[in-house]
Amino acid sequence: MIKCLLVEDQTLVRLGLANLLNLDSAINIEAQAEDGLQALALLAEHSFDIALLDMRMPNLDGLGVLQKMREKGDKTPVLIITTFEDCDVLVKALNLGARGYVLKNIELEELISAIKQVVAGERVLQSAVTDFLLKKQLSPQLCLTGKEQTVLQCLSLGMSNKVIAK
Numbered sequence: 001m002i003k004c005l006l007v008e009d010q011t012l013v014r015l016g017l018a019n020l021l022n023l024d025s026a027i028n029i030e031a032q033a034e035d036g037l038q039a040l041a042l043l044a045e046h047s048f049d050i051a052l053l054d055m056r057m058p059n060l061d062g063l064g065v066l067q068k069m070r071e072k073g074d075k076t077p078v079l080i081i082t083t084f085e086d087c088d089v090l091v092k093a094l095n096l097g098a099r100g101y102v103l104k105n106i107e108l109e110e111l112i113s114a115i116k117q118v119v120a121g122e123r124v125l126q127s128a129v130t131d132f133l134l135k136k137q138l139s140p141q142l143c144l145t146g147k148e149q150t151v152l153q154c155l156s157l158g159m160s161n162k163v164i165a166k
Contacts (some may be wrong), residue, residue: 018150066096100124
Protein backbone atom coordinates (compact mmCIF):
# COMPACT_ATOMS: atom_id res chain seq x y z
CA MET A 1 0.00 0.00 0.00
CA ILE A 2 1.42 3.38 -1.05
CA LYS A 3 1.03 5.90 1.78
CA CYS A 4 0.38 9.35 0.31
CA LEU A 5 0.31 12.89 1.63
CA LEU A 6 -1.99 15.05 -0.52
CA VAL A 7 -1.25 18.79 -0.43
CA GLU A 8 -3.87 20.92 -2.20
CA ASP A 9 -5.41 24.23 -1.11
CA GLN A 10 -8.72 23.86 -2.97
CA THR A 11 -11.02 21.79 -0.78
CA LEU A 12 -13.14 20.25 -3.54
CA VAL A 13 -10.10 19.35 -5.63
CA ARG A 14 -8.33 17.87 -2.60
CA LEU A 15 -11.33 15.79 -1.50
CA GLY A 16 -12.08 14.70 -5.06
CA LEU A 17 -8.49 13.59 -5.68
CA ALA A 18 -8.37 11.78 -2.35
CA ASN A 19 -11.60 9.89 -3.04
CA LEU A 20 -10.57 8.94 -6.56
CA LEU A 21 -7.06 7.83 -5.61
CA ASN A 22 -8.34 5.81 -2.65
CA LEU A 23 -10.36 3.73 -5.13
CA ASP A 24 -7.09 2.12 -6.22
CA SER A 25 -6.20 -0.79 -3.94
CA ALA A 26 -2.49 0.10 -4.01
CA ILE A 27 -2.92 3.74 -2.91
CA ASN A 28 -3.97 5.21 0.42
CA ILE A 29 -4.24 8.94 1.07
CA GLU A 30 -2.97 8.85 4.66
CA ALA A 31 -3.11 12.61 5.28
CA GLN A 32 -4.19 15.83 3.62
CA ALA A 33 -2.90 19.39 3.93
CA GLU A 34 -4.38 22.59 2.57
CA ASP A 35 -1.14 24.59 2.52
CA GLY A 36 2.61 24.20 2.62
CA LEU A 37 2.95 24.81 6.36
CA GLN A 38 0.51 22.00 7.17
CA ALA A 39 2.35 19.77 4.71
CA LEU A 40 5.69 20.36 6.45
CA ALA A 41 4.13 19.65 9.85
CA LEU A 42 2.69 16.36 8.58
CA LEU A 43 5.98 15.40 6.93
CA ALA A 44 7.77 16.00 10.24
CA GLU A 45 5.29 13.81 12.17
CA HIS A 46 4.68 10.94 9.73
CA SER A 47 6.41 8.85 7.12
CA PHE A 48 4.93 8.83 3.62
CA ASP A 49 5.88 6.95 0.48
CA ILE A 50 5.06 10.02 -1.61
CA ALA A 51 3.82 13.60 -1.33
CA LEU A 52 1.40 14.84 -3.99
CA LEU A 53 2.06 18.57 -4.00
CA ASP A 54 0.21 21.50 -5.54
CA MET A 55 2.39 24.45 -6.57
CA ARG A 56 0.26 27.51 -5.84
CA MET A 57 -1.01 27.59 -2.26
CA PRO A 58 -1.37 30.11 0.55
CA ASN A 59 1.14 30.46 3.39
CA LEU A 60 3.88 28.44 1.68
CA ASP A 61 3.80 27.41 -1.98
CA GLY A 62 5.05 24.17 -3.48
CA LEU A 63 8.53 25.51 -4.23
CA GLY A 64 8.76 26.69 -0.62
CA VAL A 65 7.80 23.23 0.60
CA LEU A 66 10.42 21.61 -1.64
CA GLN A 67 13.06 24.07 -0.40
CA LYS A 68 12.23 23.34 3.27
CA MET A 69 12.23 19.60 2.60
CA ARG A 70 15.68 19.89 1.05
CA GLU A 71 16.97 21.94 4.00
CA LYS A 72 15.64 19.35 6.47
CA GLY A 73 17.01 16.43 4.44
CA ASP A 74 13.51 15.02 3.88
CA LYS A 75 13.80 12.48 1.06
CA THR A 76 10.05 11.83 0.61
CA PRO A 77 9.47 11.55 -3.15
CA VAL A 78 7.34 14.41 -4.48
CA LEU A 79 4.97 14.42 -7.44
CA ILE A 80 3.85 17.91 -8.43
CA ILE A 81 0.19 18.09 -9.42
CA THR A 82 -0.66 21.53 -10.76
CA THR A 83 -2.86 23.47 -13.14
CA PHE A 84 -0.06 25.64 -14.46
CA GLU A 85 2.29 24.94 -17.38
CA ASP A 86 5.18 27.04 -16.17
CA CYS A 87 8.67 26.17 -17.43
CA ASP A 88 10.46 28.14 -14.72
CA VAL A 89 8.47 26.52 -11.91
CA LEU A 90 8.97 23.07 -13.45
CA VAL A 91 12.73 23.48 -13.66
CA LYS A 92 12.94 24.91 -10.13
CA ALA A 93 10.77 22.10 -8.74
CA LEU A 94 12.89 19.41 -10.38
CA ASN A 95 16.09 21.09 -9.20
CA LEU A 96 14.70 21.13 -5.66
CA GLY A 97 14.11 17.39 -5.79
CA ALA A 98 10.61 16.84 -7.20
CA ARG A 99 10.48 13.46 -8.96
CA GLY A 100 7.55 14.25 -11.23
CA TYR A 101 5.34 16.99 -12.63
CA VAL A 102 1.82 16.46 -13.96
CA LEU A 103 -1.13 18.70 -14.76
CA LYS A 104 -4.48 18.41 -13.02
CA ASN A 105 -6.17 17.58 -16.32
CA ILE A 106 -4.39 14.20 -16.27
CA GLU A 107 -6.46 11.02 -16.61
CA LEU A 108 -6.90 9.10 -13.34
CA GLU A 109 -5.12 6.00 -14.69
CA GLU A 110 -2.14 8.14 -15.75
CA LEU A 111 -2.00 9.79 -12.33
CA ILE A 112 -2.05 6.43 -10.56
CA SER A 113 0.69 5.21 -12.88
CA ALA A 114 2.73 8.38 -12.23
CA ILE A 115 2.43 7.87 -8.46
CA LYS A 116 3.62 4.27 -8.75
CA GLN A 117 6.51 5.29 -11.01
CA VAL A 118 7.70 8.02 -8.63
CA VAL A 119 7.49 5.65 -5.65
CA ALA A 120 9.56 3.16 -7.70
CA GLY A 121 12.27 5.82 -8.08
CA GLU A 122 11.51 6.96 -11.61
CA ARG A 123 11.06 10.52 -12.86
CA VAL A 124 7.73 11.39 -14.45
CA LEU A 125 6.74 14.22 -16.77
CA GLN A 126 3.25 14.02 -18.21
CA SER A 127 3.29 14.03 -22.01
CA ALA A 128 1.25 17.26 -22.05
CA VAL A 129 3.99 18.92 -20.00
CA THR A 130 6.78 17.71 -22.26
CA ASP A 131 4.80 18.81 -25.34
CA PHE A 132 4.37 22.25 -23.78
CA LEU A 133 8.09 22.47 -22.96
CA LEU A 134 9.10 21.45 -26.45
CA LYS A 135 6.79 24.03 -28.02
CA LYS A 136 8.12 26.67 -25.65
CA GLN A 137 11.72 25.75 -26.50
CA LEU A 138 11.14 25.54 -30.26
CA SER A 139 9.01 28.65 -30.64
CA PRO A 140 11.83 31.19 -30.36
CA GLN A 141 13.86 29.31 -32.96
CA LEU A 142 10.98 29.25 -35.42
CA CYS A 143 10.09 32.94 -34.98
CA LEU A 144 13.27 34.87 -35.72
CA THR A 145 13.13 38.61 -36.20
CA GLY A 146 14.23 40.09 -39.52
CA LYS A 147 17.55 41.18 -38.02
CA GLU A 148 18.13 37.67 -36.56
CA GLN A 149 17.41 36.10 -39.94
CA THR A 150 19.92 38.44 -41.59
CA VAL A 151 22.58 37.57 -39.00
CA LEU A 152 21.86 33.88 -39.45
CA GLN A 153 22.21 34.19 -43.24
CA CYS A 154 25.53 36.00 -42.81
CA LEU A 155 26.77 33.30 -40.44
CA SER A 156 25.76 30.60 -42.91
CA LEU A 157 27.86 32.38 -45.57
CA GLY A 158 30.87 32.19 -43.26
CA MET A 159 31.13 35.91 -42.53
CA SER A 160 33.08 36.96 -39.45
CA ASN A 161 31.42 38.66 -36.47
CA LYS A 162 33.13 41.95 -37.39
CA VAL A 163 31.75 41.86 -40.92
CA ILE A 164 28.27 40.95 -39.70
CA ALA A 165 28.38 43.76 -37.12
CA LYS A 166 29.14 46.31 -39.86
